[in-house]
Amino acid sequence: MPGGSFEAYKNIEDTLLKVAAQVPDSGPCVTYIGEGGSGNFVKMIHNGIEYGDMQLIAEAYDVLKSVGKLSNEELQSVFSEWNKGELLSFLIEITADIFGIKDDKGDGHLVDKVLDKTGMKGTGKWTVPQAAELSVAAPTIEASLDGRFLSGLKEERVEAAKVFKSGGFDEILTDQPVDKKKLIDDVRKALYAAKICSYAQGMNLIRAKSIEKGWDLKLGELARIWKGGCIIRAIFLDRIKKAYDRNPELANLLVDPEFAKEIIDRQSAWRRVVCLAINSGISTPGMSASLAYFDTYRRDRLPANLVQAQRDYFGAHTYERIDMEGSFHTEWFKLAKQSRS
Structure with missing residues (x-):
């Protein structure tokens, strides 16, 4: 995601085009981003979107495992199947792989032995203050960052669990039987709808900074170069590129006719998943924040x-x-x- 001097970029463009990831029907996943620090800014927001994406996938996993009681074998099968459709992406692909890896130092699957404490290097973390500075709502990305902060309180959470368990408050509040097939389909729809909101927030951040700095960034072109060689590479990005090709001045991905229809078709399932999680005591901050973002944005009258x-x-x-x-x-x-x- 090179930015800065256009003259300097042209001097190395041939090399960059050759070493960049190549995507059929799309070309090399590199382009001149813009002047100044635009390339760094776009990379930072890319990582913020990545935080949101990973959080949403983790929540889908938690609901399926904790409420749906899916085994790791079943989870691997589900995510592998999801990776053949609208959710096809690098992160869904590697998630399916993770569920299939057995522990080479003990019994069972390795994912169950990994400490539930997420690290971070900072780029995603920088996205949230930028959202505040630009007055751009980015609740899904913010929720993903809070999720990492809370995961880091492992010792406190262990003690808190003891306190509430001693008061008769179990980790999972209900142990109701669920229709696995129905739940899997609902979670798939909820994940996709929430994902649209997360990307919409990231794109709005890039647009706002572009306007502030006069960078004239092309959002459709950014979606194109993210299709290969990036952590968030996904078939979904084709849809985003087409949305901005149809309307370069699109105010929000949510109001693109195709994305609007997809969210409308999936919102009932999305609400069922969030309600089920809440009633079960399962935290879904990313999905919930995305749903609140959608419900706030679509209303012409708010309690403001x-x-x-x-x-x-x-x-x-x-x-x-x-x-x-x-x-x-x-x-x-x-x-x-x-x-x-």
């Missing part, structure tokens, strides 16, 4: 009017009205006092 009224009450921050132009301030305390007397 109350928050703004509160701000005007205690800080005279003023507010706008829906029925007339201008900025207004109300003496809320005085009126409330009069109404109580």
Whole structure:
């Protein structure tokens, strides 16, 4: 993802085109990103999206294993099957592989012996402050980062589990029988829908920074070069490229006609999975944050009017009205006092 001097890029372009990953019908997975630090920024957001992707996959695994009681053999089969359809990607592929590896130092599968404590090198972590600086909502990526922070509290979580278990609060709150086939299909749909939201947030971050810096980044072209040689490479990126090809000024992937239809078709399953997880005491912060993002974005009226009224009450921050132009301030305390007397 080279950025900086275009003249410098042209001097090494031939070499980069040869060493870059090659994707049939798409070409070399490299392009000149833009001026200044645009290449570094795009790489950083790529890694933030990667955090979200991995978190969502882990949540799908948790629901299938903890609620659906799928064995590692069944999980391998499920993820292998998923990798033949809309979820086809490097991360789904390696996840299926992981479930098939036996422990060479003991009995059982290796994945069950891996400490549930996720590390990080920082690039995904840098994405969240950028979202705050740019005032761009990125709740799925933020949830994935919080998930890593909480995973790092292993010793505290072990002690917390003892406290709540002694109070009769089991790790899994319900042990209800589930239709495995139905659950697997619902989780697949939920994972795909949540994934759309995660990528939408990442693309919006790139657009906002591009506007701020005047980089004129081409989001469809970025999706193209991510199709090979990247951790988030996936068939899904073809859909993203086509969405931006159809409308380079697309405000959000969620409102692309094809993606909108796909989310509508999957939202019922998505809600079932999140509700099942909540009722079972299984944390799905990424899927839940993605669903909240979707539900917030699709509504033309939010309870933000109350928050703004509160701000005007205690800080005279003023507010706008829906029925007339201008900025207004109300003496809320005085009126409330009069109404109580």
